[in-house]
Structure formats: structure tokens, C-alpha cells
Amino acid sequence: MPATEAEPEAEAVLTVTGLEAGYHGIPVVRGLDLQVRAGEVVALLGSNGAGKTTTLMTVAGLLAPLGGSISFDGESIGGVAAHRLARRGLSLVPEDRALFAELTVRENLRLARAKTGSERDVLDLLPELTKCLDRKAGLLSGGEQQMLAVGRALVTRPKLLVVDEMSLGLAPVVVERLLPVLRRVAVGFGTGVLVVEQHVTLALDVAERAYVLAHGRLVLSGTAAQLRDQPDLLTASYLGDAVRAAPST
Numbered sequence: 001m002p003a004t005e006a007e008p009e010a011e012a013v014l015t016v017t018g019l020e021a022g023y024h025g026i027p028v029v030r031g032l033d034l035q036v037r038a039g040e041v042v043a044l045l046g047s048n049g050a051g052k053t054t055t056l057m058t059v060a061g062l063l064a065p066l067g068g069s070i071s072f073d074g075e076s077i078g079g080v081a082a083h084r085l086a087r088r089g090l091s092l093v094p095e096d097r098a099l100f101a102e103l104t105v106r107e108n109l110r111l112a113r114a115k116t117g118s119e120r121d122v123l124d125l126l127p128e129l130t131k132c133l134d135r136k137a138g139l140l141s142g143g144e145q146q147m148l149a150v151g152r153a154l155v156t157r158p159k160l161l162v163v164d165e166m167s168l169g170l171a172p173v174v175v176e177r178l179l180p181v182l183r184r185v186a187v188g189f190g191t192g193v194l195v196v197e198q199h200v201t202l203a204l205d206v207a208e209r210a211y212v213l214a215h216g217r218l219v220l221s222g223t224a225a226q227l228r229d230q231p232d233l234l235t236a237s238y239l240g241d242a243v244r245a246a247p248s249t
């Protein structure tokens, strides 16, 4: 019997309602509704320029929303600055990883540690980092750097981890090993994970649910299984031709 079917739904850690997000007062994302629950991985998909990064930056407090509401851990956070959100448990892994190249892995992790944070749990969850603790971040492989970027974001045990394009510049074989780390994070720490990813198939392998944006609007959403079973719909949604056709969850 599948164990997951009988389990009650976890609490929503992030609820985005009617979000309008963009630049210089002009929305590029319109009317977006999205939810992430504790302990689940949610993929945000869509073609280039669809508005994925804009959505993540707005959720993470790097861009002020132009409309709608964002609720994190039961509180409204629209317009709250990123560093305050980080203290409240919302961690961002940016596309460029933003590591300190001249510092070692251990030092990068230590710098991220708040009063209550601990590297120990992170190393238990990401044992791949243990073997390179004394190496400079700048000398790590792309995959190791990305692992460190995730590890650093986890030191404070966030309730929500927001990850932008983990796979950027990495070979597919590396991405295949890296993406399942997000599932480990969700299961091991009970963290909600919102991830933007270009590798759709790999993303649907690790995510419970996914949302697809086209031209700034939500065109498809559902469980990963529902979307995997409807490849034509998924392709059409990337082209902006489908309108919320899969059952929403």
C-alpha cells in the first residue's frame, strides 16, 4: 500500500496569492497562486523569460511585490527585506551560488552560522561535503560548489529553501546526482523547497508538485506524477498554449 496516500497534508510554509511581480513598476509575473508545504519539494518550471527567477526573487525579499500577497510561516512577508527573511527561516540559494571562493568549505559554512545554527546536521545530511571541508570553495567542482551553496543555506535550518537553477553550467550527469539532495533536505529537515529548474524530467523526479509559468502566468500545475503522465500538455504549456489544464492540487 502506498504510504504517502494515507498521510495528512503538511502545513503550508509558503502561500503566494495573486502575485504581481516585476521591475520598475511593470509586472512580468501576473496573478500567480502557489503553495509550498513543509517537507515537500515544489518545482517552478517554464521556458526562458517566463518569470521564474522574478518569482523567486520576490518570494525571497530581493524584489518588492507589485501586488498580491505572500505569506511565509503564517505571516505576511510581501516587501520584507531578504536578510530579515533569512533570519526568520527563508533561505535562498541564488543562481550564481555566491560563495566565498578564497575561503574553505568549513569557513563558508561557519560564516553562514547564526547563533543557533550548526554545521554538524548539514554534514550529516550532505556527507559529500565532509571530504572537502578544508578545500577552498573556488577550487571545488561545479557540483561540489552547488552542494556547498545548498549546505550553507541549510546551516540555520530554514523552514523554506528557495533554489534558483541549481543545474546552471553543470553536466546533466552531475545534475542527476545533485537534484535528489533537495529531496533529502525536505525529508531530513522537514524544509519546504521551492526550486526553479530547466531540466524538467529531473525536476519532476524529485518534486512532489510543480507549477509551470508561461509569459508570466501560471498555465499548468499538478503533482509531478500528473505532469509526467501528460508530456504533450507539458510541452504545450512551455509554448504558452495550455491553460491550467492539469488538475491543480
Ligand SMILES: Nc1ncnc2c1ncn2[C@@H]1O[C@H](COP(=O)(O)OP(=O)(O)OP(=O)(O)O)[C@@H](O)[C@H]1O
Binding pocket: 023, 028, 046, 047, 048, 049, 050, 051, 052, 053, 054, 055
Ligand atoms: N532586472 C530586470 N529588469 C527588467 N526586466 C527584467 C529584469 N530581469 C528580468 N527581466 C525580464 O523579466 C522577464 C522574466 O524574467 P525571469 O528572469 O524572471 O525569467 P525566467 O523564467 O527566470 O527565465 P530564465 O530561465 O531565462 O532565467 C523577462 O522578460 C526578462 O527580460
